[in-house]
Amino acid sequence: MNGEFGPDLMRLDSRSVPYRVAENGLRIVGVIVLSSLFGNSQGLSGVLVFVLLGAVAVGAYELAYVRRFTYKITGDTFDIQSGVLSRREREIPFERIQNVDIAQNVVQRAIGIAEVRIETAGGGASEAQLRYVSRGEATRLQELISDRKQEGTERDPGAADDILFELSDRELGILGVTSANFRFFGAIVVLFSLVGSAGAQRTQAAFPEPRMQLLLLLGPAVAVGALVLLWVLSGVQAVLRYYGFRLLRHDEELRYERGLLQRYNGTIPLSKVQTLMVRENVLARAAGYASLAIETAGYSPGQGSDSVESAVPIAARERVFELCKTIEGTDEFEFQRPPKRARTRYLARYSLIVAGIVAIAAGYHALSGRLDDWYLAAVLLVLVPPAAHLKWTQLGYHYDDRHIVTRRGFWTRRTTIVPYYRVQTVSDSQSVFQRRRDLATLAVDTASSGGFWGGEAVALDIDVEVARALREEVHDRFQSSITRRAELLETPTTGESVESPLGGESPVTDGGRRRNR
Amino acid sequence: MSDGDESRDSATGVGPDDSLPSDSEETAGSERQMEKPGGPSAGDETGQPTGPAVDTATETGTDPAEHTNDAVAGGTTDGGQPARGSQNSTFDSRVDGALQAISDGERRIDPGVLLEYTTDRRDLDPSVQYQWGLWTAIVAGVLTAFVTGLISAAGAPVVLGGVALVVLFGLGAGWVTLRYRRWVYQVREDSLYLERGVLVHRRTHLPYVRIQHVDTSRGPVERWLGLSTLVVYTAGSRGADVSVPGLKPEEASDLQGRVKRLAIEAEGGDAL
Numbered sequence: 001m002n003g004e005f006g007p008d009l010m011r012l013d014s015r016s017v018p019y020r021v022a023e024n025g026l027r028i029v030g031v032i033v034l035s036s037l038f039g040n041s042q043g044l045s046g047v048l049v050f051v052l053l054g055a056v057a058v059g060a061y062e063l064a065y066v067r068r069f070t071y072k073i074t075g076d077t078f079d080i081q082s083g084v085l086s087r088r089e090r091e092i093p094f095e096r097i098q099n100v101d102i103a104q105n106v107v108q109r110a111i112g113i114a115e116v117r118i119e120t121a122g123g124g125a126s127e128a129q130l131r132y133v134s135r136g137e138a139t140r141l142q143e144l145i146s147d148r149k150q151e152g153t154e155r156d157p158g159a160a161d162d163i164l165f166e167l168s169d170r171e172l173g174i175l176g177v178t179s180a181n182f183r184f185f186g187a188i189v190v191l192f193s194l195v196g197s198a199g200a201q202r203t204q205a206a207f208p209e210p211r212m213q214l215l216l217l218l219g220p221a222v223a224v225g226a227l228v229l230l231w232v233l234s235g236v237q238a239v240l241r242y243y244g245f246r247l248l249r250h251d252e253e254l255r256y257e258r259g260l261l262q263r264y265n266g267t268i269p270l271s272k273v274q275t276l277m278v279r280e281n282v283l284a285r286a287a288g289y290a291s292l293a294i295e296t297a298g299y300s301p302g303q304g305s306d307s308v309e310s311a312v313p314i315a316a317r318e319r320v321f322e323l324c325k326t327i328e329g330t331d332e333f334e335f336q337r338p339p340k341r342a343r344t345r346y347l348a349r350y351s352l353i354v355a356g357i358v359a360i361a362a363g364y365h366a367l368s369g370r371l372d373d374w375y376l377a378a379v380l381l382v383l384v385p386p387a388a389h390l391k392w393t394q395l396g397y398h399y400d401d402r403h404i405v406t407r408r409g410f411w412t413r414r415t416t417i418v419p420y421y422r423v424q425t426v427s428d429s430q431s432v433f434q435r436r437r438d439l440a441t442l443a444v445d446t447a448s449s450g451g452f453w454g455g456e457a458v459a460l461d462i463d464v465e466v467a468r469a470l471r472e473e474v475h476d477r478f479q480s481s482i483t484r485r486a487e488l489l490e491t492p493t494t495g496e497s498v499e500s501p502l503g504g505e506s507p508v509t510d511g512g513r514r515r516n517r
Numbered sequence: 518m519s520d521g522d523e524s525r526d527s528a529t530g531v532g533p534d535d536s537l538p539s540d541s542e543e544t545a546g547s548e549r550q551m552e553k554p555g556g557p558s559a560g561d562e563t564g565q566p567t568g569p570a571v572d573t574a575t576e577t578g579t580d581p582a583e584h585t586n587d588a589v590a591g592g593t594t595d596g597g598q599p600a601r602g603s604q605n606s607t608f609d610s611r612v613d614g615a616l617q618a619i620s621d622g623e624r625r626i627d628p629g630v631l632l633e634y635t636t637d638r639r640d641l642d643p644s645v646q647y648q649w650g651l652w653t654a655i656v657a658g659v660l661t662a663f664v665t666g667l668i669s670a671a672g673a674p675v676v677l678g679g680v681a682l683v684v685l686f687g688l689g690a691g692w693v694t695l696r697y698r699r700w701v702y703q704v705r706e707d708s709l710y711l712e713r714g715v716l717v718h719r720r721t722h723l724p725y726v727r728i729q730h731v732d733t734s735r736g737p738v739e740r741w742l743g744l745s746t747l748v749v750y751t752a753g754s755r756g757a758d759v760s761v762p763g764l765k766p767e768e769a770s771d772l773q774g775r776v777k778r779l780a781i782e783a784e785g786g787d788a789l
Binding site: 121297423424425426427428429430431432435445446447448455456468471475478479482 | 717
């Protein structure tokens, strides 16, 4: 096996030198030009000399960087030696690699180079960034790493990749329309309709002249226009980002590719999947669509949302849950809702918020003498009961013998699916307000790094007894699932003869889990 | 409360009935159990507490090999309900359950290790109140100065600052006392269990399998007071480090040793 992949030293593609020079050089030249323009003290020749010197320095540095960057593939590690002035040698064990991503923007595609990023758990950034190798080499590396991760399984070389999901044009269109941030959107619309109507009322009293009224209404109109523009832009961005999305199953890995201008191509080993999260914003939910994020421990929280969104951007809801079934072996979810008394909490909370708004309006009126109709803000109270009810309707939890699933959020509903064997800690908590109503919150933490909302399954405001029972239950199930996994790992599992008790009827996950270490 | 207890009892009662050796019977049993009573009825409050109990039975039905273990686990789940009196006896029953499971060959932890390393529910050292009290006093002092400044600026009598002082320090003292009283930790058979929080009561299970590393740390105030803090790290996304403050240094290193040993003994963890 080792002879096949000899430990040859590999280098970055030589075409990456001019690209890197252009990439960094442009930035530096831009700074120099700007500073000289504003400084205005030196003549044109001085600027030119500066630019030339800068270009030479950048060129030399980039050349050295590319020349001194080597990597090699050994029996079980991926080794990198890099650095121009301070050298760094890094060895990454294959079995610890979480994701291997390939990114290519338009220029890179024209030149034929690609960036390869290798993620492991922990650490603040990608463990390895190869900038840049040729497209063919990138694919070769991706293949090789996924082969090495699955050492010991007989792989059918002729096995074709299963296409699990392919984004149709229709779905791409829906994605574009529904990709706005609706929490933000809704808040702004409510605010402006309020301010707009109050403003119109006031204007009528203060300025009888119709032209002045028009002027004052212009503000809200511009705001609405900006919102529409924002919507269109985020739609276009989403379409560009997810154009041609495909999710494939390649042995024990999921692979996806997407993007119109910037092509993106990544791997998600099934054995590394931590949690699944289904997201549906108001519009998508109304249309019966949802998105699915498959979360691993690979990406660090600060890393751009670009890389974290590594799953199905939009699909019919049934399709998404079908995919969950394929990936994690989930059953149907029957969500239990929190008790009805939980709504009184939101009622109280939102009423307080409205009271705060009224108080601010009153204070403004008292100080400035304007805004005579400040008490009209209390009209917002009408919205409180439906808002509290809507928040409550989206809450829920479900558990079966393999997963705990929680759901929350009105503007964007997030359904988090956590397999018991991925649990890190389980806790329940009770705030002062929850204690008065015998409610509690259950939080199941995992190691997934899926952005701000990711990682933790939270069952909000459930009955305190249920929360405690569930805490013990989840913990016990976690322990027994771990024991079962340990047994599986001790029994040598070559071939597919042993049926996994964990994923009985989910063929996708069987092998991956056994080889988790 | 009574509802939940009843159903849990009934669940343990269901256990043995379900332990039929035949595979097909098991599957049928589990399918039957999967249909939860009360169904998906939204907000059915009486139906909810039965949930966990029924599902314990479901799991029992899923895998024949697991049965004995789960029956025991089901029993200990009842006992494990915290803050409901008779803590020591319930704890004993948990250990007994675990020992039983070991003798059944279900668990791999050495029974000796288990008995030696687990603890009862323990409070923090009382002197941790001085540690917290010091910080609370500083905060209360700054706030008092600020409030007094505001009062004098507004032209009100400065004596009111004294009122603020009393109120703020009173609140601070109450908070420190409550915080100390709420804090409980316990080295259980398979997880570190913590109870804490004044405004938000929080109870956490930290399974040994998930522990990445264990630190003890001592800040200057802690050194002065003769205290130490144990910090346990997991790979979790949020609250990945959990600390147990207010331990005597020897207590802290003893606890560190226990947790370390149990973490080493615990098998089957993920390497992420």
